[in-house]
Amino acid sequence: MPNKYDHFELLQLLEELKLPTFTVTEITNLLMLRKHFALENKKNARQFVYRRLKELSIAGEIKRISSPKDKAITYSLNESTQLAKTTDVHSSMSVKKNVSRSLEHALIDKIKECKSDMLNCIGEAEAMKEWSKIEIDLPEEMRNRYRLAREKSAILLGKLSTFESLLEHYQGETHRAT
Known part of the structure; x- marks a missing residue:
C-alpha cells in the first residue's frame, strides 16, 4: 500500500467505533466515506483494510472469530485492547x-x-x-x-x-x- 496511508491508524478507528464485531467490507465502507481517506478505488481500500486487519490479528490486537470456512472473515477487538470498555445492557x-x-x-x-x-x-x-x-x-x-x-x-x-x-x-x- 502507498506510503501516504501508513499514518492512518486503523486500530484507533476500531476502538472509536466500539463495534462488537466487524468485517473487512464493513470497515472498508466506513473508510470510503471518510474525507481524509477518500480513495478513488474501492479495491485498493479493501486491500489496505484486509492487510492492516491481518497485521492487527497477528499482533494480537484483534481476534478472528469466524471459522476458516466462512466467506466473510469476522473480527473483534481483544478485551485487553479496548480502552475503558463498559459492559452494560445498552x-x-x-x-x-x-x-x-x-x-x-x-x-x-x-x-x-x-x-x-x-x-x-x-x-x-x-x-x-x-x-x-x-x-x-x-x-x-x-x-x-x-x-x-x-x-x-x-x-x-x-x-x-x-x-x-x-x-x-x-x-x-x-x-x-x-
Missing part, C-alpha cells in the same frame, strides 16, 4: 448510534463536497454557454470543456442524491434506536 445500542453518527458526519462532508463541485461545474458550463452566444465559433477544446462540465455536473447530481438518501436512512435509524 452497549449494543450505543455502538449502533456511534456508527450511525460517524456515518452521518462522513455523509454530510461528502454532500458538502459534492454540492461545491457541482456548483463549480454548473458555473463553468453556464459561463461557456454564455460565451458561446458572444463567440459563435468556439474552439473545439472549449466545446469539449463545456461538454465535460455538463457531464460532470450530472454525475455529481447523482452522487449528491445518493448521499442525501443514505443520510436520510442513517438519520432514520438513529431516531428509531433512541
